[in-house]
Amino acid sequence: MELIGMLDSPYVRRTAISLRLLGVPFTHRSLSVFSDFDEFQSINPQVKAPTxxxxxxxxxxxxNLIIDWAETISERPSLMPGESAARLRALRLIGTALTASEKSVQIVYEHKREADKRDAAWLQRVKGQLHAAYGVLEREIDGVDGWLFGNSPGQADVSIAVAWGFTQLVTPEAVDPASYPRLAAFAMRAEQHPDFMALPQI
Known part of the structure; x- marks a missing residue:
């Protein structure tokens, strides 16, 4: 199997790290939906990352769909907790982390416009949503010294750490780590895990 996409995408990277954690073998081809559009299109006409x-x-x-499918073929434990209440909490955290990733992407795209064509009100709204997401995550990981649901990283851990790293990579001026010290420390610990280190975002 081959995973197509750049690891500076939070969606590609969370997929790649999840595949490694699940022990699903794959090779990674780093193609950009921008600079490698034609080559990407020859593989997937939709030019959708990850593919x-x-x-x-x-x-x-x-x-989400790739990870869901990988869970069905993996011989390793699921990255999601099995108990109902824990699974619900994990889903809430993953959804919040994906929101943070999405809002970071929106900020990046808005800044691709010429300065006089940017929508300041829209940017302010998106940044507010981004901070709201990270505020939730900062509160939720209070008191967490290791992983959220056990002795190894799960999908919530992956999604949160990858989202935080992406925001800090592409729009660091929007989110000051000092405002979210627990979240910054959590992501830093996650990045020391071998499966994160094997798939750096840059």
């Missing part, structure tokens, strides 16, 4: 090319040539897109 997973299965051994039979079938294509699977969207990080």
């Amino acid at each position: 997973l090319v299965l051994d039979n040539g079938a294509l699977l897109v969207d990080s």
Whole structure:
């Protein structure tokens, strides 16, 4: 199997780290939906990152769907807790982390516009949503010294740490780590895990 996309995308990176944690073998081809558009299009006409090319040539897109499928073929424990209340909490945290990733992407795209064409009110709203998401995560990880749901990283850990790293990479001026010290420390610990280190965002 081959995973297509750049690791500076939070969606590609969370997928890649999840595949490693689940023990699902794959190779990674770092293609940009921008600078490598034609080559990417020759693999997947939708030019959607991440794209997973299965051994039979079938294509699977969207990080959530790829990870969900990988869970079904993995011989390792699930990255999601099994108990109902814990699973609900994990889903809430993952959704919040994905919101932070999405809002960071929106800020990046708005800044691709010429300065006089940017929508200041829209940017302010998106930044407010971004801070709201990180505020939730900062509160939720209070008192967490290791992983959220056990002795190894799960999907909530991956999604949170990857989202934080992405925001700090692409729009550091929008979120000051000093405002979210627990979250910054949590992400720093996660980045020391071998499966994170094997797939750096840059």
